[in-house]
Amino acid sequence: MRESKMTLADAEKGDVIKISSLGLDGVMRRRLLDLGFVPGALVEAVRKSPLGDPMAFKVSQAVIALRKEESSKIEGELFNDE
Amino acid sequence: MNNAYRIALAGNPNTGKSTLFNALTGLRQHTGNWAGKTVSVAQGSLQHKGNHYDLIDLPGTYSLFSNSADETVARNYIVFEKPDITLVVLDATSMERNLNLALQVLEMTKNVIICINLIDAAEKQGIKINEHLLTRQLGVPVIKVSARNKLGFPKLLDTIDRIITRAIECNPVPTIYDEEIEEKISRLEPKVKELWKDGPSSRWVSLRLLDGDEDLMREMEKRMGREENDESSRVMD
Amino acid sequence: MMNLQGLWTEAREQSSTEMRDEIVHRLYERSRKLCAAGVKYPEKKDVRTERIDAILTSPVLGFPIMLLMLGAVFYITIAGANIPSSLLADFFGSLEGPLENLFVYLHIPDWIYGILVAGLYRGTTWVISVMLPPMAIFFPVFALLENYGYLPRVAFNLDRIFKSAGAHGKQSLTMAMGFGCNAAAVLSTRIIESPRERMLAILTNNFVPCNGRWGTLILLSSLFMASHFTGGFKSLITTLVIIGLVMFGIVITFLVSWILSKTALKGVPTHYTLELPPYRRPKIFDTVIRSSLTKSWAVLMRAVKVAAPAAILTWIAGNIYIGDASVLQHVAQFLDPFGRLLGLDGYILMAFILGLPANEIVLPILLMGYLSTGSLTEAGSMAELKNILSEHGWTWLTALNMMLFSLLHYPCGTTLINIYKETKSKKWTFMAFLIPTVIAVIVPLMTTFAAKAFGWV
Known part of the structure; x- marks a missing residue:
């Protein structure tokens, strides 16, 4: 069993995470909120770039890629169905 | 024209x-x-x-x-x-x-x-x-x-x-925020309206004021100045 | 009455970070509720895009496919442009006879014929026949890839590399735009939200050869690098040379980005979000027609606006004599010693200087300079063109150096104007001019030195 509290950067392909908080400020925070990374939203890790970073996430029906710098500051809980 | x-x-x-x-x-x-x-x-x-x-x-x-x-x-x-x-x-x-x-x-x-x-x-x-x-x-x-x-x-x-042709009218249903924000909006809105009558939607401007949208403030300052100049020329026609 | 400033101060006192979150949160909540009420989703997910992504962004195949796509686009452009180019050249050439007869019939003085036909007509038609076909092919092919949704995947695959150079993954998108037109690509850097990385993208965009330089690069590499081959093989070698050059430009881009992000543009990479939209089959016919039509029209207009005056000016400079040489020859002689250092000559440097308004006119101006009459020969066959160049002492090294200089030198006038508009800084606009120029001098200097030291020429 994995720890259920995690950041998006820890996610593995296929994981669904429920966002609890965003540890970012300023324009990046606004941008992430605009894209649907809002507390309470469900995010699915879709795939990693060939070089390992960035990672693509499915959020509010769209696929958005984030670098580790940002995804490691988005906290949430593992929400996998299985 | x-x-x-x-x-x-x-x-x-x-x-x-x-x-x-x-x-x-x-x-x-x-x-x-x-x-x-x-x-x-x-x-x-x-x-x-x-x-x-x-x-x-x-x-x-x-x-x-x-x-x-x-x-x-x-x-x-x-x-x-x-x-x-x-x-x-x-x-x-x-x-x-x-x-x-x-x-x-x-x-x-x-x-x-x-x-x-x-x-x-x-x-x-x-x-x-x-x-x-x-x-x-x-x-x-x-x-x-x-x-x-x-x-x-x-x-x-x-x-x-x-x-x-005004055969239909649009009446956007506003998004309602929590009480605290709504109260602040209702306090700001009349002042915004008074300040710039033909300006952008006063509810929206109030929201952006609360947001801290500095860029918008700068833009409004610029445009309001321009509008005043227009006003004086509009008297002519 | 309260002023805006007062209102602002009042609002600031009541505002907080949570409020902004609350506003966005409410908007999303309402979106979600609207969707829950008004949109019905199927049980089964659509997996087409995910399946394609599994291939196009795969750790194993992602990079080879990217390289293959780049190669394919270039090959299609180069091989496809060959025939229409020579057809256009023949067509414009065949009109010159009747045109001359008309001028004789109307008793129009020789110097007007010189300006209008030898200068203006040959100059502009040359630009059209060399530049138009590659563009008319490149743009639709590129637009198809763009509309299909492949470009964001390139940015996704390459981001790590851009990041290590201190730049933004979306810079690969603005570079891709640069293949079309650097001036437009500078505007497209707006998609990069952080100012530092955007500046890097603006300053280095020029190292991607735009369509105005393609004609020159394709022509020179097929004349001097692929001269021993024929047919499809010739196009293939030409393509490989061009890809090599493009790769070199990309290496320079990373190098300059890296150096700048360690010095003048210090800072940590920030603000990265990139959407990977679903793949959509583009409307092929519409895309092809629209992108080739609008682009062709733009090229024609540009040829008339920029190439025409430049052609007239060059013709005049080539026909006004001071002592026993024309103005053009004097300038070229003055520049010659420096040109030789770079493995070029005075005429080539002069062509690049006069070509500042638009890269399209560099080669026509050069040819006008070489021909004592100061005008182009009847657009001419490729063999004839090579003869002219060889008579002026050209070797493969001259061609290589000219290609390198073309790839690396300062951005065209339009691009510089756009850079100034976007950065609103004289200093950075000047840097956008200076950095490439210094590199464009150093690199040919080195190749020339190396070639001579090793006895390759």
Whole structure:
């Protein structure tokens, strides 16, 4: 069993995470909120770039890629169905 | 003189907004020297039922909070240039995020048409959208189209015509915030209205004031100064 | 009455970070509720895009496919442009006879014929026949890839590399735009939200050869690098040379980005979000017609606006004599010693200087300079063109150096104007001019030195 509290950067392909908080400020925070990374939203890790970073996430029906710098500051809980 | 009505196209990137713009205006458009995607604001024209329309293809943006140069361009156009109609283009396969932008536009201006594009692609995936329900809950016309296959165009053009001729009226249903914010808005709103009578929606300006949108403040200061100059010249005619 | 400033202060006192979150949160909540009420989703997810992504962004195949796509686009452009180019040249050439007869019939003085036909007509038609076909092919092919949704995947695949150079993954998108037109690409850097990385993208965009330089690069590499081959093989070698050059430009881009992000543009990479939209089959016919039509028209207009005056000016400079040499020859002689250092000559440097308004006119101006009459020969066959160049002492090294200089040198006038408009800084606009120019001098200097030291020439 994995720890259920995690950041998006820890996610593995296929994981669904429920966002609890965003540890970012300023324009990046606004941008992430605009894209649907809002507390309470469900995010699915879709795939990693060939070089390992960035990672693509499915959020509010769209696929958005984030670098580790940002995804490691988005906290949430593992929400996998299985 | 140009007595054409102006229609601004707003929307998220990748919603087929440029495709819709192209399909509506054909080759009657003037863009930059690059045939690719929208890099600056492209304009085109359209005729329907004897009326001339200028279409303005605003940059595709995720929101209108002016986080980037493109967002500022789009926001300034909708709020300050006051197009006769703002057409918000949504991607039918990604409604949730797209509606977010539409709701922002509804706070900014009154005459809005929500255009759900890529409807054929969505239906093929099995997505069903009840546009009548959305129309009721948003207070503005919601129309399903496919820019690619020119589906839903008659209805879209007809709706544009009916808004221009005032056969139908748009009454955007506002997004209600929590009590604390609503109370602050109601305190600020009258002051905003007093300050700039013909300015942008006072509710929206109040929200942005509370947001701390400095860029908007600078823009308003600039525009208000200009308007005062216009006022003195308007007395002449 | 309260002023805006007062209102602002009042609002600031009541505002907080949570409020902004609350506003966005409410908007999303309402979106979600609207969707729950008005949109019905199927049980089964659409997996087409995910399946394609599994291939196009795969750790194993992602990079080879990217390289293959780049190669394919270039090959299609180069091989496809060959025939229409020579057809156009023949067509414009065949009109010159009747045109001359008309001038004789109307008793128009020789110097007017010189300006209008030898200068203006040959100059502009040359630009059209060399530049138009590659563009008319490149743009639709590129637009198809763009509309299909492949470009964001390139940015996704390459981001790590851009990041290590201190730049933004979306810079690969603005670079891709640069293949079309650097001036437009500078505007397209607006998609990069953070100012530092945007500046890097603006300053280095020029290292991607735009369409105005393609004609020169294709022509020189097929004349001097692929001269021993024929047919499809010739196009293949030409393509490989061009890809090599493009790769070199990309290496320089990373190098300059890296150096700048360690010095003048210090800072940590920030603000990265990139959407990977679903793949959509583009409307092929519409895309092809629209992008080739609009682009062709733009090229024609540009040829008339920029190439025409330049052609007239060059003709006049080539026909006004001071002492026993024309103005053109004097300038070229003055520049010659420096040109030789770079493995070029005075005429080539002069052509690049006069070509500042638009890269399209560099080669026509050069040819006008070489021909004592100061005008182009009747657009001419490729063999004839090579003869002219060889008579002026050209070797493969001259061609290589000219290609390198073309790839690396300062941006064209339009691009510089756009850079100034976008950065609103004289200092950075000047840097955008200076950095490439210094590199464009150093690199040919080194190749020339190396070639001579090793006895390759």
